[in-house]
Amino acid sequence: MKKTIALLSSALLASAAFAGCGSGVKANTVHSVDDLKGKSIGTQLGTTGYIFAADVEDAKVEAYNKGADAIQALKQGKLDAVIIDSEPAKVFVSKNDDLQILSDPFAVEEYSVAYKKGNDELGKKLDDAISKLKGDGTLDAITAHWVGDDADNVPYEDKNSDVSNGTLVMATNAEFPPYESMSGSNIVGIDVDIMNAVCDELGMELKIENMQFDSIIAAVDSGKADVGVAGISVTPDREKNVSFTQGYATTTQVIVTRKD
């Protein structure tokens, strides 16, 4: 027993000695979109940020499994910039004093709900529900709970307990605050609230499946999920595999860098 403790404690000491070597991250060199040329850019695998970054001249584009991993690498000076959606970028920057968002937006796009090709009945219902929620201000009210200075992070409350029309399975990637993230064992955020509101309209129960972002389209395509809602913007390649509703939120791709 004593031996085991000695072994473990020396292991801890050894790892502690390793950690924290080196500081002094290199200075920021990206101040505008043009500066991205030839730089190393971090993105999240499967996002439009990756697709856009791949078009930047001579840039070395690295695809991380999570946006947060790319941010971590940026903080440590392993990347020159990260291209990511504006809302998650704001959350990351608010939690990291050493990071900033460049004021030049990289691209503007709209988030939509993905559903299986050919399932026009569901598509029509979703579109109608989104139109109605846009019209009566529910979408704006939901967004206000999660974005901006007055955000209180209060989740949407079910208004309608009628679930006679069955279950709607939503595929998402809960690593994308404020649209979706983990809070304890629950997934919360704008997308979750919007889909809860949509399900209220449809008289369905929402069931959320958490998966890797690049698996969501495949999950919808193969019928493992009814809808994919994860801050997904419409691209031609994605439209080959799934159908999209109208946009429910406008967003930009922004460039995150270290502070000067």
Added chain:
Amino acid sequence: MNEFLQKLYDTFIYDDRWKYLTNGLKTTLVITFFAVIIGMLLGFIVAIIRATHDKTGKFPILNFLAKVYLTVIRGTPVMVQLLIIYYVIFASVDINKVLVGVLAFGFNSGAYVAEIVRSGIMSIDNGQFEAGTSLGMNYTKTMFYIVMPQAFKNVLPALANECIVLLKETSVAGYIALEDLTKGGDIIRSLTYEAFLPLIAVALIYLVMVVTLSSLVTRLERRLAKSDRG
């Protein structure tokens, strides 16, 4: 059929997407090759230290360090080790990711190789040591000329197995955005949203590599068996 050809085109030909796989394969091979070298060197050194300590009681400090190494490496998943090396040990250093992969998988493999080789050394009858000593050889000579050659032959299948495991384990390298073979397939998958072709292609490439590796080892085993009597 046309639809399948279209998918084949989208997955591999369009925009030179097959390059994700060939470049990834190159990275996977480079990482595996150097990780195997580090793993074997480290493994043999640690095994000899541990076996010598068990047999003669020499090197108490080195033996203790070796034990710490084995406990830590075998007690934690390789993916966590990879992330620790990238984000903790080399924090705030812009280090070559292939090097991170080589170090992580090399150190990891070393621990397993060490135990395999040690079991090989311990499997050689003590009479062989005594025979060496009675011929006037010292411990080191007995170890290298009598014990190790026999031990190596005994553990060769297990070592080959370790190499195969290592080759396949490198597929977690994608977690630090290292573009290995698996990540190459993942990138194609994320561009086409078509899972079947890239995943099957990646699986086939791994399979071919493992089968080639196994057949090479079989040949080596046969070659070494020639010196066996009877």
